[in-house]
Amino acid sequence: MFKTRITELLGIEYPIVGGAMMFLSRAPLVAAVSEAGAVGVLASAIYKDRESFRDELKKIRDLTDKPVAVNLSLFPMIRPIDNRDYLEILLEQGIGIVETSGHELPQDLVDDIKSSGVKWMHKSAAVRHAKKAERMGADAVTVVGYENGGATGKYDVTTMVLVPATREAVEVPVIGGGGVVDGRGLAALLALGADGIIFASRLVLSEEAGIHENTRKALLEAGIYDTTLVMRAIGATHRALMNEAALKVRELDEKGGTLEEMLPLIMGTQSDKVYFEGQTEVGMNYISQGVGLMHEVKPAAEIIHEMVEQAEGIFKRFQG
Numbered sequence: 001m002f003k004t005r006i007t008e009l010l011g012i013e014y015p016i017v018g019g020a021m022m023f024l025s026r027a028p029l030v031a032a033v034s035e036a037g038a039v040g041v042l043a044s045a046i047y048k049d050r051e052s053f054r055d056e057l058k059k060i061r062d063l064t065d066k067p068v069a070v071n072l073s074l075f076p077m078i079r080p081i082d083n084r085d086y087l088e089i090l091l092e093q094g095i096g097i098v099e100t101s102g103h104e105l106p107q108d109l110v111d112d113i114k115s116s117g118v119k120w121m122h123k124s125a126a127v128r129h130a131k132k133a134e135r136m137g138a139d140a141v142t143v144v145g146y147e148n149g150g151a152t153g154k155y156d157v158t159t160m161v162l163v164p165a166t167r168e169a170v171e172v173p174v175i176g177g178g179g180v181v182d183g184r185g186l187a188a189l190l191a192l193g194a195d196g197i198i199f200a201s202r203l204v205l206s207e208e209a210g211i212h213e214n215t216r217k218a219l220l221e222a223g224i225y226d227t228t229l230v231m232r233a234i235g236a237t238h239r240a241l242m243n244e245a246a247l248k249v250r251e252l253d254e255k256g257g258t259l260e261e262m263l264p265l266i267m268g269t270q271s272d273k274v275y276f277e278g279q280t281e282v283g284m285n286y287i288s289q290g291v292g293l294m295h296e297v298k299p300a301a302e303i304i305h306e307m308v309e310q311a312e313g314i315f316k317r318f319q320g
């Protein structure tokens, strides 16, 4: 039922991308998403050296031979290894899809991606970045709206508006996301003109993400009003669960705080404690407003299959 330009382009069964998540998108989750008929995206930035990145790709290949993608982050960060190293290794390991994300698109990296022959998707939170990526040769563009977990960009445009606006602005296939947690979201974004959807927050509560029981409980209890935007003052707006650390960052935002002041709260090591040690208040717990619609921890395959079935049911209902 869901044959779209995205299923054709990526060689997948359903027009669904399981978005890359720093900390969580490792081999078990990525492979489970791809095995279920969507496409999983490995977050390369988790891996701090060439060997550990290569080993993770090998683990994925042991778990699935379906298409998988790797995210190359263009967000400013202290990165011990260069995106070109990741690119070289993912090509060596036979990965066929690369997703870049961020605002800046370095021409030389784009040239390397294009000449390698992989499929290239670029993700941003703005129509103008999508248009630029299309001009630079992206095979598909992804846009995520204000509801989304993680980076939200600076324009605060909702998924409801951003997706059709991007559809009008580019010719290449569009993947839309931000707030999608189930088949209602999938059906809605296809109706808005997307060729596929991206979702990630729902997968934080997949079995394979492997987060601590305390953190699962905090997320399952959260409602749609329990997230907040953080890090706006340093030009890196993200959406996270409203916990003690997020409220402190928000206070710093209001005072025009600096990166140095925020760092003890936003460092990746703090999020690791949230996700894997169950210290729910000490760091950023990135999550979408859709957290209020997430009621159970399930295997990723179940989440995806239920999403597809629910969307099919919605379209059938209107045909009837």
Ligand SMILES: Cc1cc2nc3c(=O)[nH]c(=O)nc-3n(C[C@H](O)[C@H](O)[C@H](O)COP(=O)(O)O)c2cc1C
Pocket (backbone or CB within 6 Å): 018, 019, 020, 021, 022, 024, 043, 045, 071, 073, 100, 101, 102, 123, 144, 147, 148, 149, 150, 151, 177, 178, 179, 180, 198, 199, 200, 201, 202, 204, 285, 286, 287, 288, 289, 290
């Ligand atoms: C915990 C978490 C970590 C994320 N890390 C990254 C990342 O490292 N790189 C990236 O491009 N997007 C990242 N994202 C964004 C997702 O890939 C995806 O675009 C977005 O979450 C989709 O919206 P949703 O959360 O409403 O489903 C992250 C999202 C979450 C929830």
